[in-house]
Amino acid sequence: MEQANLTQPAGPAPGAPTPDLPVRSGGRAVSVGGVLRKNGPGEAPGTQNSIFDVSGLKVFYGSFQAVAETTMQIREHEITALIGPSGCGKTTVLRCFNRMNDLIESARVEGTIRYHGVDIYGDQVDPVEVRRRIGMVFQKPNPFPKSIYDNIAFGPRIAGFKGNMDDLVEESLTRAALWDEVRDKLKESAYALSGGQQQRLCIARAIATSPDVLLMDEPCSSLDPIATLRIEELMIELKRDYSIIIVTHNMQQAARVSDRTAFFTVDVKETGMRTGRLVEFDTTDVIFTRPHQKQTEDYITGRFG
């Protein structure tokens, strides 16, 4: 497996330990400000198939604890679904995986998230590099006010991509199952696309910088059933090269696309504080057909939330 150094551009002092975060092993690996090098033989045992090891994660907004201690392991080349009632912390947890919570002033994260064995909250890890490796697709399609072509080319240009941009744009749009629909209007505004097309454009934009992981926060909530199905097919196609974590309120969607499902709920304390808690994390089959926890069963059968 190849690895990438995710330290800040200036880099640590010579000889200092450097957190090397790997990029995906298959396909094109673009070094975006980092140094790619071959993995050493010392890859931590037991992490071969696990892309994220979450241990004792707690998230606070000021003094409010939004997420109770969470420990879970996310596997490579799988689709992991995060489900649960509104306010249980799905988006908050999702944002921890690429340090998006850093951008919220009141947010504080405790515990560790190891990405291929490296703590992404470590002192020497550059959050910008983390977000290049771990891309995000939001609930509402959010194309830039630019042409279709420039939406895709924007990230790679900033990252100093030196290859053939036309090829990269075509490849990204093809992988996001949008190329055939837009190949003749690449210079037109992204806003001229339908909602479903815009969401696929955002997926194409996210994969253009060769991330390793895609985080998706309710990516289909504003789409019709046909566009939703296209995105679901696309996710299944993409998991060959990427690991995907998706937040969804759509039970059928979680059951259809995901390999593993994490069910969160909200505990209400006497003080009225509502803290999200991971109830059960298992294969999607187990969660939807024979969950171990009654709270999970109540939720998936519609008796709660």
Ligand SMILES: Nc1ncnc2c1ncn2[C@@H]1O[C@H](COP(=O)(O)OP(=O)(O)OP(=O)(O)O)[C@@H](O)[C@H]1O
């Ligand atoms: N930026 C923020 N500042 C303060 N509190 C926040 C912030 N974002 C979320 N919260 C709070 O954290 C808790 C979890 O919110 P989060 O958005 O993660 O829930 P969710 O499970 O994604 O809900 P939904 O299904 O409605 O999207 C909620 O009580 C919410 O009010």
Ligand SMILES: [Mg+2]
């Ligand atoms: Mg949310």
